[in-house]
Amino acid sequence: MSDLRLVIFDVDGTLVDSQAEIVAAMTAAFAAEALVLPDRQRLLSIVGLSLDVAMARLCPDEPPDRHPRLVQAYKDAYMDLRGADGKGELSPLYPGARAALDALAGQDNTLLAVATGKSRRGLDKILERHGLRGMFHSEQVADDHPSKPNPSMILTALNETGTDARAAVMIGDTTFDMDMGRAAGVRTIGVAWGYHDADSLRPDLLIDDFADLLPAIDQLTGSRP
Template structure:
């Protein structure tokens, strides 16, 4: 009998390219406090962390009250952009939706999300793209410590009943691969995201979605 496997996806920089709205919302957050926004590369290098961790990295010299206002400004700006642009706010990378639908059609594969997004942000994206029912577990930064803490992956394993040796984390940052390692699951890094693929430390690296299925099959076979 085939043992069920779980494929856990990061969202921003992995499934969807949300950098335009991330940068715009970040500019609004810094601008509201009369501060200059850090360079684009520095902002994108922290995508995947929870917002408190992100603003601690980007504006750690500011006090906690200022950072709290910046987080509120960021969330408000991002929500406004999502409402205005719908699915266009965070477009899928080419081939991502087709790969999700292919995996969802496999009888022994379950899908999950582990993201630094808020619950509201993830729900908005799922609604905008019509993804309801696709993911068997949806873990967000609202309910867990920030990546790379393994809590989100452990919760996904618990919700789906899949053993760690049959799970794989797919992401674009070192936060994802370190989280996977801490949770005892394999990792696949994608080469199109917000951090250089060479520094991800993943078990496998793919450079297009065509490479995902062979990597998944190899890892879940190897570690089963």
Template sequence: MSELRLVIFDVDGTLVDSQRDILAAMAAAFGSQGLETPPRERVLSGVGLSLPETFLRLAGEQGADIRARMIDAYCTAYADLRQAHGPESSPFYAGARETLDRLAGEPHTLLAVATGKSRRGLDRLIEAHGLEGMFQSRQTADDHPRSPTPRMIRAALDETGVTARRAVMIGDTRFDVDMAHAAGVASIGVAWGYQPAAGLSADRIIHDWAELAPALDDLTETTS
């Protein structure tokens, strides 16, 4: 029997496309303080960080109290949008759900999440898409700082008992790749996410979920 391997997924921009509601909630957050919303590219470049880190990047010139109010406004707007849109608030990218189901059915593969989402946000997304029991480890921004610290990935490794050489991080941003490198695990970048694939410096870049299986087998030295 093959040694267990761990496949760790980022969420927004990798498994699901949440940009419509992210951008709308960000506009509400900046508007709540009478500020101009940053351009789309700048907003999406921070997806993957925790909200305090995101607003520090986007509104660092504002005081901490103003940023705190902006975070509250963002969370309220995002929750309202999620309630209004249901699962379509964060629709799967084509092939993502089928990929999760296939990997979950492999006896030698465990799945995990490492995301800049809050635990509440991740739990609600999992509930909305019927993913209960899919992930053996859920690491969120509530419990760990984001990239480049390796704490999320190391916690997932500790929780599952999988060694770093048998783990892969899959994401769409440099934050995901840097976190993987810091933890000593391999990385796969997806070309459909919120940051240009050319700048990710991942061990592999995939352009379709169909390319994932051979990349995983190669990086974890798995043979069929």
């Protein structure tokens, strides 16, 4: 039986603080369609969902054919914010994120994965800008899966890495991440610094700082490097 364990990260609100870019891109998308922009709290409440699902939630009374236009306008605005060289507005890593990733990557029995509502293009730009290419053994993006909380992303990551659900943990900041983890049969760690109220997460463990992440993973997977 393999002794490998899989640590799966959400991106927005967990590894990177992307709220400034998300709100700016949403503002541009809604302006392009001459729609009233939802308030900031509502905008951040949909972070983690695939864009098509997110726009339908934000604009339930709009005709369905308007949602794809909002999605495309959002994508265009997001790329414009970064500029032609991809080095414009930047979603910074949260304090301690890089150190935690480096520590986990240095463990022989630990594999890393990403399960994100970002597109492949969006994730690639984040990984490149922060020097994280090659860090993750499995990269699951919204282009290839149903939206969270469907467990497809996690189940695919488990299959790609050959790890057992009992030796895996999902780390995220939203109820979508926690529900996805539970649906896939993996343990969950909620982070208190993200975009959903920490009290709403109901994870197996909740952490307030990246310094607490490695002990939490050890506790839930029952293994140490």
